[in-house]
Structures are given as C-alpha cells and as structure tokens.
Amino acid sequence: MGRWKTVVAWVIVAPFALWAAVRLSGWDATFRWVQLVSFTPYVAAASVVVPVIALVLRRRAPAVAGAAVVAVFAALLAPRVVPDGEPRAEGPELRVLAANLLFGRTPAADVLRLVRTLDVDVLALSELPSPAKDTLEKAGIGEYLPYSQDGTNETTLYSAYPLKVPGPSPAGAVRAQVEVPGAGGIVEVVAVHTCAPLYPGLDQCWRDSQAALPAATPDGAVRVLAGDFNATLDHATLRAVLATGYRDAAEVRGAALRSTWPADGRPLPGVAIDHVFADRRVAVLGYSVHTLPDSDHRGVFALLRLP
Known part of the structure; x- marks a missing residue:
C-alpha cells in the first residue's frame, strides 16, 4: 500500500x-x-x-x-x-487604446463610444478591412482622431496628433511617429498584429512576426507598441521583446492576468494576448480592459505619462 x-x-x-x-x-x-x-x-x-x-x-x-x-x-x-513602482515622468499624458475588431464586425458606433469615453489620443486597430474602415470614417472617427496611417494585414493607426512615417513597418503592423505636444520630441507608436499560431506551420510566422517588432530604445526616442500580439507573457518570444526595454502596461498595474481573448463565449479559458508595451521611462498611470461587441477580443487601454 x-x-x-x-x-x-x-x-x-x-x-x-x-x-x-x-x-x-x-x-x-x-x-x-x-x-x-x-x-x-x-x-x-x-x-x-x-x-x-x-x-x-x-x-x-x-x-x-x-x-x-x-x-x-x-x-x-x-x-x-503586484503593481510596479513608476519612473519619474513629467511629460504629457498619452491615452492609448488597442482593439482587434474581428474583421470589422464591431460596430463603428461602439468603437467611437470607447474613443469618446476614454478620450483616446492614439487608436491601434487590427482586423479592420477596407469596408469597415470606410464605415468607421463615415461615422466620424476623424472628428476625434483626424490623422491615420494604414499598415499591412488590415491594421490601422489613428491619432489625435500629426503622424510621420519613419520607414517600412513590420508585417502586420503600422509604425508611425506621433508629434505629441509638450513631449519634447517624437514618440513612436507601433500598432501590432502578429501572426496567430492557430494551425501547425503558422508557429514559425508567429515567431518571425514577433522577432520583427522594433526593440525599445531607452537611450533614444520613446516607443510604444500596442495591439494584438497573439502571445502571452508566458511566451519566451514576447518576453524577449519586453527585455529590450519595454514594460507591459497591464503587468505594471498588477492586472496582467485579465484575459483579452476569447471574448465571444467559446469554451476556452481566457488568456491575455492583447498588450500595450511602453518604454521603461514611461509611467503607466492606468490600465483597463474593454468589451468590443461582436469581436472575439477585448480592447486594452493604457493611460501613459511620457518622460
């Protein structure tokens, strides 16, 4: 026995x-x-x-x-x-929202409602096909975020401030410089949508698309990554991106176990695959997760204070 x-x-x-x-x-x-x-x-x-x-x-x-x-x-x-301590940042606030709209199924009115409620400065949208983008613009997204830049894989970055494109963006991403008033320089924001490891063979695309994300530059320009990374903090590939000098806004606020996918009722445990990564010099003043009607993702919002 x-x-x-x-x-x-x-x-x-x-x-x-x-x-x-x-x-x-x-x-x-x-x-x-x-x-x-x-x-x-x-x-x-x-x-x-x-x-x-x-x-x-x-x-x-x-x-x-x-x-x-x-x-x-x-x-x-x-x-x-467990919330982290914050760096001493005395610059302006930047309010960032990232949302995967499931091929544009989230109604434009709900996107605009979130933008207004959260007073968003920068909006990173993924799975926004051209017809849905046209609908969103007809609904009046330009009244709140008049500047935009398209990327590949139906990813779009909207901004309340002027944008400049520094060069090519990684596949599935939009990379743009945001001229934030009072920031003392350019803030680069990257709207992210990496490959999803849904089927055998896609895991290599998943690794490659994460490896292509721009590293943080803690001794240079401030950089923020926001969007659907299709990876959690338990993936070594994602931790490698963080290790270049980013902090995950959810982790900083002690909320990194809040799931963002799936949000459509399918019988799977929820995981956090949508993120806002900010340069370690940036203070994270707030973080929240928001329901997106008809999408399988929840949106993630971060209130940042720039150095």
Whole structure:
C-alpha cells in the first residue's frame, strides 16, 4: 500500500513539475506547446492541490517537490498581480487604446463610444478591412482622431496628433511617429498584429512576426507598441521583446492576468494576448480592459505619462 501511495503522489507531481521546468527553460519550439503555454496561470492555480494530495497520502518527498513547483509558479506569476513602482515622468499624458475588431464586425458606433469615453489620443486597430474602415470614417472617427496611417494585414493607426512615417513597418503592423505636444520630441507608436499560431506551420510566422517588432530604445526616442500580439507573457518570444526595454502596461498595474481573448463565449479559458508595451521611462498611470461587441477580443487601454 505504501509503495502504491508513493507512485500515485509522484504521478500527480510529475506533469506540473515538467510544465514548470519547460516554462522556465523558455523552450517554445513546437506548435502545440506554443498554444499550451498560454494557459500556464491555470496550471499554476491547479498546482496548489498537488502538495495537499501528497500530504494526505503521507508522502513527504512528493509533498516537498509539489510545494517547490507551487513556489516556482508563484514566482512567475506574482509580477502580474503586484503593481510596479513608476519612473519619474513629467511629460504629457498619452491615452492609448488597442482593439482587434474581428474583421470589422464591431460596430463603428461602439468603437467611437470607447474613443469618446476614454478620450483616446492614439487608436491601434487590427482586423479592420477596407469596408469597415470606410464605415468607421463615415461615422466620424476623424472628428476625434483626424490623422491615420494604414499598415499591412488590415491594421490601422489613428491619432489625435500629426503622424510621420519613419520607414517600412513590420508585417502586420503600422509604425508611425506621433508629434505629441509638450513631449519634447517624437514618440513612436507601433500598432501590432502578429501572426496567430492557430494551425501547425503558422508557429514559425508567429515567431518571425514577433522577432520583427522594433526593440525599445531607452537611450533614444520613446516607443510604444500596442495591439494584438497573439502571445502571452508566458511566451519566451514576447518576453524577449519586453527585455529590450519595454514594460507591459497591464503587468505594471498588477492586472496582467485579465484575459483579452476569447471574448465571444467559446469554451476556452481566457488568456491575455492583447498588450500595450511602453518604454521603461514611461509611467503607466492606468490600465483597463474593454468589451468590443461582436469581436472575439477585448480592447486594452493604457493611460501613459511620457518622460
């Protein structure tokens, strides 16, 4: 009986320990793991019962191992729920909203309502095909955000301030310089929409499109990335982008476990794949997630103070 209890305890511990080890390694070389690792917060929550079961079975070594796994997950996820301190930023505010409209299905009136309610300065839209863009402009988006720049893959950047295009944008993105009054220089904003790893073979496009995102330039111009990254903070590719000198607005505000997809009722656990990344010199004063009618994403809003 004792041997049976030991085997059961270790069988329960093993998959959680393996998940934690692979997540720590940063390995994401296979399509299926790219998808699965997004659900790490749920695995972490479930791991709490592992040492409890081991203790009930009176197996000390598996209980200790299970507690160690829980500690690893806690260390990985704690930064997402504990707000960060803020850099000293004394420049103007910049209000950024990013939204995936599911091929333009979100009604223009709802987009405009969010823009007005949040007093948006910069709007990064993805999955906005030409007919939906025409409808949005007829509805009056130009009254609030008169400047715009189109990118590839149906991505558009709207702004309350003049835009300049510094050069080619990465695939699926729009890269533009925003002339924010009082900022003391140019702020570059990139509307992001990377490949989604929906099917085998698309994971390489997913990696390439994230690798193509411009790095932060903490010693140069301020840069902000906003949009549908199709990746969570558990993906090594996304953490590599952050490591260049960005901070995730949701993580800074302790709200990085708030899901943004799916938001259309499908039976999947929610994950956070829509983000606003800001140069580490930028203060994040607020962050919120907003429902987008008829879209499978929620919009993400960040209130920033520029250096």
